[in-house]
Amino acid sequence: MEQKPVKLLFAITKSNWGGAGRYVYDMAKHFKNDNTFVISVLAGGNDDLVRKLKDMDIHTISMPELKRDVGIWNDTKALYRLFVIIKKEKPDILHLNSSKMGLFGAFIGRICGVKKIIFTAHGWPFNEKRPLYQKWIFRMLGMFTVFLTHKTITVSQSVLNTLRAPKFISKKMTCVYTGIENPKLYETGLFFEKFSIEKIPGTHIVSAGELHTNKGLDRALISLAKCKHLPWTYHLLGTGEKKEYLEKLAEQLGIKDRVIFHGFIENASLYLNSFDLFLFPSRTEALGYVAIEALFSKLPIIASNVGGIPEVLFDDPYTKLIDCDNEKVFKEALFSMLKKLPIVDETNRPGRIKFSPNFMFTATKKIYLNGR
Numbered sequence: 001m002e003q004k005p006v007k008l009l010f011a012i013t014k015s016n017w018g019g020a021g022r023y024v025y026d027m028a029k030h031f032k033n034d035n036t037f038v039i040s041v042l043a044g045g046n047d048d049l050v051r052k053l054k055d056m057d058i059h060t061i062s063m064p065e066l067k068r069d070v071g072i073w074n075d076t077k078a079l080y081r082l083f084v085i086i087k088k089e090k091p092d093i094l095h096l097n098s099s100k101m102g103l104f105g106a107f108i109g110r111i112c113g114v115k116k117i118i119f120t121a122h123g124w125p126f127n128e129k130r131p132l133y134q135k136w137i138f139r140m141l142g143m144f145t146v147f148l149t150h151k152t153i154t155v156s157q158s159v160l161n162t163l164r165a166p167k168f169i170s171k172k173m174t175c176v177y178t179g180i181e182n183p184k185l186y187e188t189g190l191f192f193e194k195f196s197i198e199k200i201p202g203t204h205i206v207s208a209g210e211l212h213t214n215k216g217l218d219r220a221l222i223s224l225a226k227c228k229h230l231p232w233t234y235h236l237l238g239t240g241e242k243k244e245y246l247e248k249l250a251e252q253l254g255i256k257d258r259v260i261f262h263g264f265i266e267n268a269s270l271y272l273n274s275f276d277l278f279l280f281p282s283r284t285e286a287l288g289y290v291a292i293e294a295l296f297s298k299l300p301i302i303a304s305n306v307g308g309i310p311e312v313l314f315d316d317p318y319t320k321l322i323d324c325d326n327e328k329v330f331k332e333a334l335f336s337m338l339k340k341l342p343i344v345d346e347t348n349r350p351g352r353i354k355f356s357p358n359f360m361f362t363a364t365k366k367i368y369l370n371g372r
Contacts, residue, residue, distance in 0.1 A: 009042060010097065014045055014049075042089075043062060065078040075104075106145050116151075120153045121153070121159050143166075151172055174367070179359055183296050206272065206277070208237040223331045224259075299344060300341055303320070
């Protein structure tokens, strides 16, 4: 007798195109073509992730009540709406992503009797800069979330280890590295040609991602300002809540004319080879898609030695892993690269093999179907 398809509902707090959003997109896209599953996605808001999923004809539910920040009235409405949606969709597997959806979804999923609740931890709020009492609260909430799930996936070993959960909770956790298809990067110089930007002489430095405090872009601007005597231009590919702050900081540092805010660029990482140096100065990072993508480029890298970043880049011969909080070390690393950029052989980057999407999809499917 033929088994009926498994109803798999992905759920995520925000629908912007960040790391967690891309993870949900990649998972939904892959398992949509697997006849074992029927796929739906629930996302807070109505941003790029929702648009991309609908373009693939994936059943997508937008939930504007769900916000990243805490608010008693909005959160109460979000919990009720989540209850209604899960009751209506009746998923066999509920795969939760990001901290708030993890907590709310696991709680409501248990109430609704969902057979299997999976949570992917893309990072923990207690690793962000915040008061100690908040860090303690968020650590307890993280442990409670994992406790409520049947299985928790972490995107790096660092995310698993930093929760420091007791054995009866940590036994529910397993690390499955994020994987990406080998990106077919665009030819050198295409970025400047396509967007009609003059490529002035000097080193063209790039960072790609959300303009958020966690990304440490202010630290990059401060250190670059100390290398004003060298010819460089810094390109920021992405949008976010800190754009205005970063623009003002660049002006205060006297480097406004050398920092270009390009905004959201579709498939931004595919343009990496148009630049000369990649900066990844995050304050906290679970793993980082863009760090993996940079391994397929011809760019040398300066990156923070925090979170899961070293798990991606520790054996890359063209990467400097540094403490980006140390302005002297950051400035020296930039100075060294700007004076003489190494010639990169992108085939000699061992980390590329480790992040194959096949490993991620196979391991996740085993978690989904274990015990059926």
